[in-house]
Amino acid sequence: MGIEDKNIEDQKLVQKAFEALLDSYLQSNHRKKVDIITKAFHFANDAHKGIKRKSGEPYIMHPIAVAQIVCSEIGLGSTSISAALLHDVVEDTDYTVEDIRVLFNDKIAAIVDGLTKISGEKLSTSIFTDNVSAQAENFRKLLLTMSEDIRVILIKIADRLHNMRTLGSMAPAKQYKIAGETLYIYAPLAHRLGLFAIKTELEDLSFKYENPEAYNGIKQKLKETDSKRKDVYFHFAEPVIFRLNQLGYKYEIKAREKSVYSIWNKMQKKAVPFEQIYDIFAVRIIFENEPGIDEKKRCWDIYSVITDLYRLKPDRIRDWVSRPKANGYQALHLTVMGPDGEWIEIQIRSRRMDDIAEKGFAAHWKYKEGKIEEDNELEKWLKTIKEILENPNPNAIDFLDTIKLNLYSQEIFVFTPKGEIRTLPQGATALDFAYDLHTNIGDHCIGAKVNHNLVPFSKKLNSGDQVEILTSKKQTPQPEWLNIVTTAKAKTKLEYALRKQRKDTSKTGEEKLNEVLKDANIELSVPVLDKLLDRFKMTKKEDLFYAIGTGDIILPPKVGKLLSIKKNNTNLFVRYMKQAFNVGKKAGDVVPIRKEGMQVAPSPIDKKKTYVLEGDEFGRNYIILTCCNPIPGDKVFGFLNDKNEVEIHAVNCPVGMKLKANYGDNIVNVEWSTHTQFSFLTTVIIKGLDRMGMLNEITKSITLDSVNIKKLEVDSKDGVFEGKIELYVNNVSSVKKLCSQLMKIDGVQSVNRLT
Known part of the structure; x- marks a missing residue:
């Protein structure tokens, strides 16, 4: 195919995608402003002309896809759709925000400006500091803009969702960075804004790229057990459908599977295999909103139908209808014992509740005339965000952690x-x-x-x-x-108060030092400060003043005379200083902490390469940290720290996730060497029915498997035991072999490696 033919094909592809966007928009409940959307499309198409994505398709396909998500999956209107089409124009071309304002309107220009600031390198404002994570700063910018117009973050989430859907064309290191950031920041944000469907997809896509083996393994097991779940659902649903039809209700009933990521998460938290996760699906009953029908009453009517048929589990009732969640979610949850002897969770909600559950706060605008209470919940949350932004932590990463405290709560x-x-x-x-x-x-x-x-x-x-x-x-x-x-709110207010206290104490310490020096006619100059900082192993004058203010450094009355000695004899000055100052617990010498297995990387790291994790006679060229204890065979990534050392983390390590979200550019592609004689520490959890000789059989099995036990703890209660075994192994295969061996012991119910 020639270049001209390829261009014609690209134009057809773009036009088809735009027409699909318009079709989705025309089916929505928003006022039909097709002209402004068409104008935005043509303007963006011309601005991005000739530019291709990594996948090879025309760049304009990305803004169209983002606009499609904004329209059909979030439910926003013409202003947001137009802003989504234009969201990369200012950043990637010579057009300015002012151009957007003149050609379109103030609202669209403001949203595009907010999206551009999030993506840009710098934002001029006093709360941003030097030497911090660029990714964390971008998130702070995102929140600043979001507090002005919530549509900015909604479009940014749509942008991230499309990037995740097309992540396959990126290099592995880039995939880790984007997937880690998505799981750490964007999925929790989508959850907090009530975008359940998008939050679930973001989690699954992140997990797919970070841990493809585990992702594919769970997908395969879901496929293998699908027919059994369908039978359980059918046996449960048949009498329910019969009764609801008798009552003349208009409704939809369906089974909703848990996402792959949520299943894996539960497996990790409970340290159990897939086979021991029993609530893999829930039944959802969605009734239609009918004039004159009270939603709350209809929820409880359906509840009554189900509990007449099946035995209720009383401690599993969740009434989110009377009191919605902070993200607007409303539903009535209950759990009953189904006809096949399995506990089944049921979620009862109206069509309006379902729209809000799937599309979040944006769906409220569809039902605006109903004076929905949850709109106030969004305002409350945004007010909290604004309060946190008023007194932010100077460190962007700590600030990010503060915000994240409440995103999933x-x-x-x-x-x-x-x-x-x-x-x-x-x-x-x-x-x-x-x-x-x-x-x-x-x-x-x-x-x-x-x-x-x-x-x-x-x-x-x-x-x-x-x-x-x-x-x-x-x-x-x-x-x-x-x-x-x-809570993020309390932590922010407390940190602000502590910073103010520290500042006041530092000021007091500075005044004390000045008073002592004044007696000797010595000015608190830079050379004098340098001497004091060097003596007390400090780098900042504020720390010195604070230590003096708290009394951790006690100033002798004649310190001024001692300082005057420095002019003639520096060594004598230092000796006198050591004798004269009483150093408290906070002002002592700093003792560096040595990391386990630390070896400085032999040469500068090329982040474009894939490094083999060597060992044996050559000495390790990497650091194994204790946060996740990965072993050969685990899916891992490398992180280049500020000492030019490569730290190795498992792809799902919480510490590693934070590094990916904040310092994604320092991710290094790594793979294990095909052979290693090193031993790696790992932990295995074993559970089962206790009996005489059980501990003896466990230890014998481990000994036969030729692994080195570091620690073995077993706790038994009421005929059930749980054991924790710490041992040294060479690779994942050794662990799997051991787990398989232990599972053969009579009475052992589960054996899982703790990750």
Whole structure:
């Protein structure tokens, strides 16, 4: 095919994609503003003319795909669709935001400007600092822009979803960076905004690229067990369908499988194999909204039908209809024992609730006339984001962790003494509640009364608790409180108070030092500061002032005279300084921490190459850290640290995930050597029915398998045991062989490697 023919084919492809976008838009409930969308398409198509994506297709196909997601999967209107079509124009071409404003309107220009700032290298604002992660800073920019217009983040999530769908054309290191960032930031954000379908797909796609073997393994097992699940669903659904039809309800009933990632996540948390995950699917009943029918009543009517047929599990009722989740989710959940002897989860929701559950807050606009309460929940969350942004942590990565605290959290509902209800994340403490009420209440909190009982402010709260906060004017925030608070709001307010305290203490320390030096007619100059910093192994003058302010460094009354000695005899000065200063616990010499197996990489790392993890007689060219303890055969990636060392992490290591999300450009492609004689530490969890001689058989089996045990712990209770075995192995095959050997022991129920 010639170049001209290829161009014609590309034009047809682009036109077809745009027509599909228009078809989706015309089927939506938004006002039909086709002209502005068409204008945006032609403008973007001309701006990106001749540019190709990595996959080889015309670049304009990406903005069209993002606009299609924005339209059909999120449910936004013409302004957002137009902004999605134009979202890369300012960043990738010579056009400016002002050009967009003149040609279109202020709203579209503002959204495009927000999207451009997120992608750009720098954003001029005082809260950004040097030497921080570019990826974390970009996320902070994203939140800043989102607090002005929520559509910015919704379009950015659509952009990320299409990038993930087309990630196969990228190099492995780039795949790890983007997948890690997606799992760490964008999937939780989609969850918090109620975009359940998109959140699930982002998680699965990230998992697919990070751990393809595990992903494909679970997919295969789902396929193999599909017919059995269909039988269980059919046996359960048949009598339910018969009864609902008798009542004349308009509804849809279906089985919804758990995502691959959520199944894998449950396997890891419970340390069990796929075969021991029993709630792989849930039954969803979606009834149509009919005039004059109360949604809440209809939910409970269907609940009554099901519980008349099947036995209810009382502790598994979740009423998200009366009190929606903070992301707008509404449904009534229950679990019953099905006819095949298996627990089955049922989710009951209206069509409106289902739209909101799948498309999030954007779907609320479709039902605006209903005065939906959940719209206020979005405003509450955005208000919290704005409060956090007012006093951000100077370190972008810590800031990112603070925000992420609440992205995936489940909610609890707590009452004030006057009966006002407050929504907090599950696991929140009384101190979190204090800061939720007001900053001053949090700063001066000394305890709490929960349900009229006196408790420490570290007490974790439960739904329905009534909480009264006790305060004292003498109380001040303490650094150890950071280990008590769990909400992003409380942590941000506390960190701000502690920074202010530190600043005040540092100022006091500086005044003390100046006062002592003034007696000797010595100015606090740079050379004098350098001498003091060097003596106390510090790099910042603020740390020195703070240590003096707290009393960790005690100034002798004649320090000025000692400093004057430096002019004539530096060695004598240092000796006098060592004798004169009483150094406290915080100001002592710094002792470097040596990492396990640390070897400096022999030469600068080329991040475009794939490195073989060598060992044996040549010495390791990498570092194995204890956060995930990967062993040969595990899917791993390398991370180039600031000492030019390559750290090895398992692809699903939580620490590694954070590195990918914040420092994706430092990812190195690595693979294990085909042979190694090194031993690697790993842990195996074994569970089963206890009996006489069980421990003896376990140890004998391990000994026969020729592996070196480091530690063996077994706990037995009520005829059931659980053991934890730490041992040294050469590779994954050794672990699999051992697990297989242990499973042959009579009474052993499961054996899994802890990752």
